[in-house]
Amino acid sequence: MTQYDDIKQGEKGAWVSISAYVVLSVLKLGAGYWFLSGALVADGYNNLTDIIASVAVLIGLKISQKPPDKDHPYGHFRAETISALVASFIMATVGVQVLISAGKSLMEGSQHTPDMITAWIALLSAAGMGGVYLYNSRLARRINNSALMAASKDNLSDALVSIGAAVGIIGAQFGLPWLDPVAALAVGIIICKTAWDIFYSSTHALTDGFDEKELETLQATIAKTKGVHAIKDIKARVHGSNVLIDVIVQVDPELSLIESHRISDDIERRMGRKHNIMSVHVHVEPLDGHPKLPQSQS
Incomplete structure (x- = not known):
């Protein structure tokens, strides 16, 4: 449906x-x-x-x-x-x-x-x-x-x-x-x-306002995605009954384009499964010295 x-x-x-x-x-x-x-x-x-x-x-x-x-x-x-x-x-x-x-x-x-x-x-x-x-x-x-x-x-x-x-x-x-x-x-x-x-x-x-606590919850889910080392920026807004997310994640600079794309797909699947959010725009950048986030298996 x-x-x-x-x-x-x-x-x-x-x-x-x-x-x-x-x-x-x-x-x-x-x-x-x-x-x-x-x-x-x-x-x-x-x-x-x-x-x-x-x-x-x-x-x-x-x-x-x-x-x-x-x-x-x-x-x-x-x-x-x-x-x-x-x-x-x-x-x-x-x-x-x-x-x-x-x-x-x-x-x-x-x-x-x-x-x-x-x-x-x-x-x-x-x-x-x-x-x-x-x-x-x-x-x-x-x-x-x-x-x-x-x-x-x-x-x-x-x-x-x-x-x-x-x-x-x-x-x-x-x-x-x-x-x-x-x-x-x-x-x-x-x-x-x-x-x-x-x-x-x-x-x-x-006016594109969004609940800060809910945004922190969404950020935590993305941060636990395997391969994500840091979240550089995240924004969310309500569009009717839908939530739209724009996020910039940092990954290992040694990863290939295909591997980075896989991480983006994993993020989209996790957000849909855990929060019923189907519109997630993920931008991937190489890690530039930010401290790594703890990893967990999805």
Whole structure:
């Protein structure tokens, strides 16, 4: 199965999320307004933003399947990241609106005791989103798709948000009506936090940022490749769900071109086998006095 086939598989998870969010947002918004639950309304708006985010992931996955062309020699994989960035702005806008609405309700003292049915709807939604999380997380691990894995984490946070909304609604039944708008505030904060996390990770990837600890792990794997005496330079960047690596290794200057090429092939195989990284550009140079790295058999 190629990486394009994996991306195609990831579309199933996006469609599962979209279907669940459409049903839940309609149910929550309708019941929340009808039975006077600000927490459930806020949770419904949270699911509306998730529809947009899931659609963005789906569009990104579809564009990512386009093969490389003259203008995009590395392919179109970054479409996933750009779609996620757009979704983060939309989510932040909705999150701020939820915070303003809940804040006004608290300041004006216009809290109402919502009907207990809204709590059951919130708990049912939490169970449903828990199921969607399990499906998407397993699929994401199987096809190694970072965009779908991020979506599954959002599914889990949505389940927790619904549980929080249920807690606020149940608390209001015991003479604490202010707990409902407080729960709505908490939902708004979670929406904004999720938007910020997506924005940060997207911009970090689009500006070729890369986690230093992960880079050290990749470097250690290359350093243990038989025949590598030193690593002169290594760079990595995220390209959609893929990682691209450029590395300069130093080898015994007495080696032939064929032997040096074999070391490059070994590095590429190790990175694919241990880290599922298929795009590794290896440049080989003769050792120029650098201390040797300890060798180990691969």
